[in-house]
Amino acid sequence: MTVRGRRGTLAGSVVLLTTAVAAVAVLVTGLFAWRMIRTNAEAQERDELARRAEVLARTPPLASWILNRQQRIAGPEDIRLALVGPSGEVTGPAAAAVDGDSREALLAGRDVSAGARLDGHGVLVEGAPTPNGGGLVLTQPLSAVDQATDRMRGALVLPLVLGLAGAGLSGALLARRLARPLVSAARTAHRLSEGERGLTVPAQGPTEVAELAGALNTLDAALARSENRQRDFLMSVSHEIRTPLTTARGYAEALADSVITGDEVPAAGRILRTEMERLERFVGDLLALARLEADDFRLDITEVDLDALVATAATAWSARCARHDVDFRVERPGHPLTVTTDGFRVRQLLDGLAENALRVTPAGRPLVLALHPDGSGARIDIRDGGPGLTDEDAAVAFERGVLTERYRGVRAVGSGLGLAIAHRLTARLGGTITAHGRAPEGGACFTVRLPPSPDPDMAAPGPGDPYTPRTQR
Template identity: 80%
Template sequence: MNTARRRGSLAGSIVLLTTAVAALAVVVTGLFAWRMIRTNAEAQERDQLSRQAEVLARTPQLASWMLDRQQRIAGPQDIQLALVRAAGDAAGPAAAVVDTARRKALLSGRDMSATSRLDGRQVLVEGVPTSTSGGLVLTEPMSAVDEATDRMRGALVLPLVLGLAGAALAGALLGRRLARPLTTAARTAHRLSGGERGLTVPTEGPAEVAELATALNTLDIALAHSENRQRDFLLSVSHEIRTPLTTARGYAEALADEVVTGGEVPDAGRILRTEIERLERFVGDLLALARLEADDFRLDITEVDLDALTAEAAAAWSARCAPHGVDFRVERPERPLTVTTDGFRVRQLIDGLAENALRVTPAGQPLVLALRADGTGALLEIRDGGPGLTEDDIKVAFERGALSNRYRGVRPVGGGLGLAIAHRLTTRLGATITARGKAPEGGACFTVHLPPRPGTATPDIGSAGSYTPRTLG
């Protein structure tokens, strides 16, 4: 299986392709050179034979002396000599190759180059005029050309083999250069699919491969961002779902233990129904996230009577605060105060801030839920009698986990999500949230400014500091 995968790899394909191209080039070059070597070898032998003829032609006495003794020119090539006299006759061992046309050419002072047969062998024929108005002819067997050709062709084999090996090596290096970043990218993609994040693919290699690495790095960042948003959403829902569960459980236990009886039962039932409806909304958010319809809080914008919503929240939180000995108070106008917003999210915002305040408020101290009109919008406040906030606390109050980490082991703290969720909710609602270190009750004060409708400006938060509360219940 590994062999099959290797054969099908990009590096193997590149090596195979480059080797095949190199082999084709070697074959074509070899065929062309094979033929050219024969031609070049013959040309070189003719040139050498012609130069020897010219040397002898300049010393006719030496040529005549050799001819008188029927001498052959020394050497392994078996070169033979013929002299053409001015009278037109030819003498010597090579005289048989001097025909009429060649004789006339030499006697007229022209060089002569031809191929002929002598003593049953094919020979090269080179002739030059002499200074005595005759000519000199040398012959050399064609076997000398064959020997030279074989030597040249033998010397050609090694370069061709080296060229083929070099092409295969270059293909291997190229394949490795291309395949290595691709293999790294593939390995990273598998790790990303396995859930790992924070991976970085080196942007190396050709431009296309580097672009792939950049795309994978971008994908890693996008996946991490998306998963963080989903994780934050799940954590926020888990955090928020505890409030209605606690309320519903408290009333259910009160009904089961017959603590709530008579005329109080319908009110308890209504509160239970309201809290269960809130739980259904949270479950709906989770289902929407599971279907990838959204990874954030959904908004249902309608006209909302904040006075009625505050009264509803006060009923639930009065019951929540009583077991802790906390003095819960509500301040509301007791008349309709309508804004265009998402009532469910405003209630979620109130519950989150009240949950945070209840955690730090000691028994016997107040926890106040206040509502008042502010221009054409509304102002919601959660004030407590707890330890309050310092100026440094206010700077990081809405950062996830900042206060929780700072005061862990010093005062009661939660998971560090409540205030971050509150800030997120107010932003989604087009509202603003601010924190003050000291409320009239001695603890912290969180103020939410709700505009008359999303997208409109919120009131100036400076007026919150001079507000004198009036206890209504």
């Protein structure tokens, strides 16, 4: 099989997809975290600065000593201090960062959290009221927030990279888990297409992949059964054709070599005609079966009075059964029973089933053609007084040639295609056909159920030969 164009593997596609999804997730997470880190860093610096301001605000009011020793008390030199007196006077290195709103808030006993500029640089401003009615303010340059932000962002890079690498590794493992059983299934499918049978695909991987393996195993078994049936059928066909051909050839050679002469010639001619008719019927059955399985099989759908149709069929079959000393009986409503179907095909179906029943019915035994209403449709029974069928026979009655091979030399058999044709023709008409081993008359019973009108989309696979008929008008 030639594959056009260059196609990537499933494993590569899964790895690429998972890596791409992980990359997008990492990118979105990184962008969000990148922005949030700045906010979090500032909040942490403010919290720390506010705690220091609150602690210092509770210290006894030693303002001059605090101002002279702010390096020792307030902390690092980048943190500056300002005092707001009870009168509103602001003193200290950070006095320029205390605006009117902050001063009023501290005098009112409220904490202060704001931003300002000090010596041309942005600073954080945190203040707390003092017990004597004033307040204490600490400032810290925003560069401290920048440094904390850089530290946090630096620590974020490694987890993001590890997450991306982990996603790629997970994708590779997932791809391997998916691809290995799929590759195995594909190889098995190719081997099946090349004619190998008896193959088994291990049911590994996820549920869907295991179901694919199970489907291939089922397909392998179905192909083996179908090919065995086809082989058996071809052997049956060759046997059925060989017998009349051998007989005809023998008589033809005898006539050509003047072995048969005089009064023997008419009898030889009759034998040749009988064998040719037998061969013709068999070939006709094969052609009929082929036409039934063709997509363009045509049905002429009209309203059909089945009571009248059965009456006409009964007239013809009564005469045929009389010639074989078979007791023919008909059961019908005696009033119109109308369904929408193809009357010609229904008659063809009845004739085929009656022919099959007459073949196995001994002289003096009954053959019954019965028509009954069945809901809004109809039921047709063909019952005979022959040897009947076992349960095993009924289960395979519509498979091509099975009963013929089973009873060859035991009872009268046909080409092995008649019941298969009846099954497919019934399906084409949108109905069902069933076989029963024992009828009240002692033999077999075949029951055909026809709907009031056929379903144009009905699919009715035959045994071992699935197909989907299409009804045409």
